[in-house]
Amino acid sequence: MPPDAATSAAVPEASPPGQQQDPLSPRNPNLSTGRRILGLFLYQRELTPVVITIGVFLYFTIRAGSNFTDSLSLSSAAGYAGPIGAIAIGEVLLLVLAEIDLSVGQVFLFCPWMMYWMHNDGLPLAVAILIALLVVCMVGAVNGLITVRLNVPSFVTTLATNFILYGLVLVESNDQQGSPIPLSGQTGFISQLMGSWKWAEILWVLAITIFLSVMLTRTRFGTRIIATGGNLVGAAEAGVPIRRVKVWAFVLCSFFAGLVGIVDSVKYGTLDPGNFGVDYILYAVGACVIGGTALTGGRGTIVGAFIGAILIGVLEDGLTLIGVSTNDFFIYVGVVIIFAMALNVQFDRLIARSRVR
Amino acid sequence: MSAAAEPLPPEPPVPAGTPVLEVRSVTKSFGAIGVLRGIDLVLGQGEVLGLVGDNGAGKSTLVKILSGFHQQDGGDIVLGGERVSFHSVAAARSHGIETVYQDLALIPQLSVYQNLFLGHEVTRLGPLRFLDKGAMRKLARQYLDDIHVYVPSIEAEAEQLSGGQRQAIAVARAVRASPKILLLDEPLSAMGARESRLIINLVKDLASSGRVSIIVIDHNYAHLFELCDRINVMQGGRITIDQRVHETSMEELTELMVSSYRRQLEEVQNAGA
Numbered sequence: 001m002p003p004d005a006a007t008s009a010a011v012p013e014a015s016p017p018g019q020q021q022d023p024l025s026p027r028n029p030n031l032s033t034g035r036r037i038l039g040l041f042l043y044q045r046e047l048t049p050v051v052i053t054i055g056v057f058l059y060f061t062i063r064a065g066s067n068f069t070d071s072l073s074l075s076s077a078a079g080y081a082g083p084i085g086a087i088a089i090g091e092v093l094l095l096v097l098a099e100i101d102l103s104v105g106q107v108f109l110f111c112p113w114m115m116y117w118m119h120n121d122g123l124p125l126a127v128a129i130l131i132a133l134l135v136v137c138m139v140g141a142v143n144g145l146i147t148v149r150l151n152v153p154s155f156v157t158t159l160a161t162n163f164i165l166y167g168l169v170l171v172e173s174n175d176q177q178g179s180p181i182p183l184s185g186q187t188g189f190i191s192q193l194m195g196s197w198k199w200a201e202i203l204w205v206l207a208i209t210i211f212l213s214v215m216l217t218r219t220r221f222g223t224r225i226i227a228t229g230g231n232l233v234g235a236a237e238a239g240v241p242i243r244r245v246k247v248w249a250f251v252l253c254s255f256f257a258g259l260v261g262i263v264d265s266v267k268y269g270t271l272d273p274g275n276f277g278v279d280y281i282l283y284a285v286g287a288c289v290i291g292g293t294a295l296t297g298g299r300g301t302i303v304g305a306f307i308g309a310i311l312i313g314v315l316e317d318g319l320t321l322i323g324v325s326t327n328d329f330f331i332y333v334g335v336v337i338i339f340a341m342a343l344n345v346q347f348d349r350l351i352a353r354s355r356v357r
Numbered sequence: 358m359s360a361a362a363e364p365l366p367p368e369p370p371v372p373a374g375t376p377v378l379e380v381r382s383v384t385k386s387f388g389a390i391g392v393l394r395g396i397d398l399v400l401g402q403g404e405v406l407g408l409v410g411d412n413g414a415g416k417s418t419l420v421k422i423l424s425g426f427h428q429q430d431g432g433d434i435v436l437g438g439e440r441v442s443f444h445s446v447a448a449a450r451s452h453g454i455e456t457v458y459q460d461l462a463l464i465p466q467l468s469v470y471q472n473l474f475l476g477h478e479v480t481r482l483g484p485l486r487f488l489d490k491g492a493m494r495k496l497a498r499q500y501l502d503d504i505h506v507y508v509p510s511i512e513a514e515a516e517q518l519s520g521g522q523r524q525a526i527a528v529a530r531a532v533r534a535s536p537k538i539l540l541l542d543e544p545l546s547a548m549g550a551r552e553s554r555l556i557i558n559l560v561k562d563l564a565s566s567g568r569v570s571i572i573v574i575d576h577n578y579a580h581l582f583e584l585c586d587r588i589n590v591m592q593g594g595r596i597t598i599d600q601r602v603h604e605t606s607m608e609e610l611t612e613l614m615v616s617s618y619r620r621q622l623e624e625v626q627n628a629g630a
Contacts, residue, residue, distance in 0.1 A: 220478045220486040227464045227475055234462035238530070239447065239476035298466035352516050 042347050045292030046304040049340065053311045060318035068321050075198040079267075081313025082201040083108060086260030087284035088291070088305040089209050090253030093216065095288055097229040097249055098297025099154040101143060103162040104257040105284065106277025110165045111136045111258030112265030113273075116178045125182050133258055139165070140254030144247030154250075162277055169273050178271030185269055195266030204263050205306065208256050213302040225249060230298030286333060287312055290340040294348065311336065375438050377402050377570045378423075378538055383432030385418055392418045394594035396432070400538065403567035405560070407581035407602075408574045410591030416574045419591070420542050423572075424456035425449030436537075453537035457527050457544060465516035469508050470497035472515050473530050504529060505562060521552025525559055532563060539563070541573045545580055553580065560584055578607050590614055593621060 031039065041047050060068045067073060087104045094101045114132035119125055143161055147154040183191040195201055216222035227235040228242045236242050265271055289295070290311055291304025312333060319329050380398040384391065392415045400406050408416050421427045423434065425443035433440050436452055443449040446456075463472045470493050471478075479493045480486040497511050506525045508518060515523055524544055531539055541560070545553045557580060563569055564584075575581050581588055582602055588610065590598035597617045600610060 215485065218487055218490075220480050220488060223467065223471060223475070223478060223488065226466055230464040230466040231462070234464060235475070237446065237456075237458055237462045239450070298464070351514065 049307045077313040077317035078202040085205040085309030088287040092300045093249040096300035103158040105280030106165040108257040108261035111261040136258035140251035144250035148243040173273040195263035209306040379435040381433040407585035407588040414591040455531035455536035456540040463515040469511040
């Protein structure tokens with residue numbers, strides 16, 4: 001405990017308000033167990049989806065037993081969760097900024113195509129990957145610049161870039177599958193790391209989750225993102241370069257989606273030009289919401305979005321295993337999203353109401 | 358009262374010494390509408406100047422020019438004897454002018470201490486600029502104690518504070534940059550009596566330190582008479598009345614304003630005839 005906690009506890013209630021504690025904050029030492037638990041769920045938004053995911057996980061373990069818990073089944077759950085998670089964790093940055101990027105799903109698909117084409121044209125693989133990543137960073141920058149400089153709502157900007165990228169893939173691929181993907185199916189370390197190992201993709205997503213989460217909560221850039229999304233005018237007046245912050249968030253979001261997109265292509269070994277990014281982005285936004293990110297700006301959790309993606313993956317895998325039709329899966333996802341959002345709104349109200357004098 | 362019948366005092370009550378800020382014949386139009394039509398204003402060292410006037414008199418426009426948000430069309434801004442021009446809020450800030458805006462610049466989702474350091478975060482070295490939260494908490498606590506601002510907890514999110522506490526933090530943040538001039542645009546609007554007291558005491562404290570000169574915009578004469586050394590009245594884009602608080606009263610000021618209005622009205626009518 002920091003020294004101030006001790007001094008604040010020593011200050012009698014009636015004295016002029018010194019540095020007292022926030023009533024529901026977990027740091028407050030004078031709490032009943034019930035309120036302490038409520039406060040924990042209020043301030044650690046990721047806790048709710050974690051509890052739900054564990055619950056769902058246990059349910060499937062009981063229903064399907066070792067069929068569910070064996071490595072093949074779990075890796076297929078991770079296979080569902082990987083792409084959703086990769087897109088969702090970057091999307092959180094934009095949702096916190098009260099913006100949205102609908103094109104990252106397509107960026108995720110487009111980036112490996114870029115790598116594939118350039119490698120086929122004779123560029124060394126490392127160079128092809130590097131250029132593909134640079135291109136998707138530029139896609140992010142263009143999304144951001146159109147949004148902040150031309151004042152086009154990001155919903156519209158990125159809807160448009162989504163279609164453009166989709167069209168580029170269809171035109172350039174001539175509607176033919178991309179195969180074979182370099183590195184795919186090989187046994188070398190680089191190949192395993194870049195996606196051939198079945199756990200590689202989800203571990204990439206986990207690593208990026210940790211990186212982005214630390215960035216959002218512990219760096220100046222993260223504070224600027226929250227400030228810009230929480231009060232745009234106020235942040236600008238306080239000297240936050242709001243436009244630059246937004247453009248960088250678009251770039252980061254695209255970059256990480258593109259990176260995991262390459263890993264995903266190595267994992268599956270082929271590229272399908274018919275894959276449409278919007279399918280991914282809707283799950284990803286769902287994962288963000290399940291994780292505790294509101295779409296109102298100023299609040300969001302990267303770890304929550306990752307857990308949301310895991311929950312969707314576990315649901316899809318588990319429901320298939322216990323013989324529920326894939327069609328029902330969508331109903332479950334819908335119910336979970338509504339439930340999570342309603343819970344979030346109520347939590348926000350509780351925090352706002354928990355003021356002291 | 359005889360004062361009401363007299364024209365403006367022949368010599369405005371200019372404070373002694375070089376003024377911190379002089380505004381000379383500043384004009385500003387938005388399209389065809391002349392919002393400021395030749396503003397002359399003087400702010401002395403350590404002085405608290407109140408600015409009153411109807412909505413649309415140009416008070417907020419003047420404050421926004423001084424804080425670098427707008428640029429004037431004509432006239433000069435002189436700081437400590439030197440002509441300056443601000444092209445941005447940052448430029449005004451670098452000249453020691455801090456502003457607390459009407460719309461409250463706090464971020465609801467950030468904690469008190471993060472709000473206090475917004476734009477001036479304490480970071481550790483490295484490309485990622487990690488926040489030194491421990492140092493910020495410690496500095497914030499000490500600083501708020503120093504200027505007698507009390508909040509329930511510096512960990513609390515701004516959203517959880519009352520309006521007065523939020524305004525106090527906004528003022529505290531502006532003062533933390535140790536400005537020469539502090540501009541307060543309706544700091545007491547939409548605030549209860551107890552809340553207003555909090556801010557009034559804070560501003561009085563700051564003023565008595567003598568290090569900062571303050572311009573306050575407000576509609577409440579009682580507050581301004583308590584806070585200010587001098588009050589300027591803006592009418593129709595000009596400063597029409599300039600009175601020391603201890604040489605006048607609310608009644609006298611009101612009468613001066615009414616007669617000034619009458620004079621303006623007559624001018625308009627004469628021009629029309």
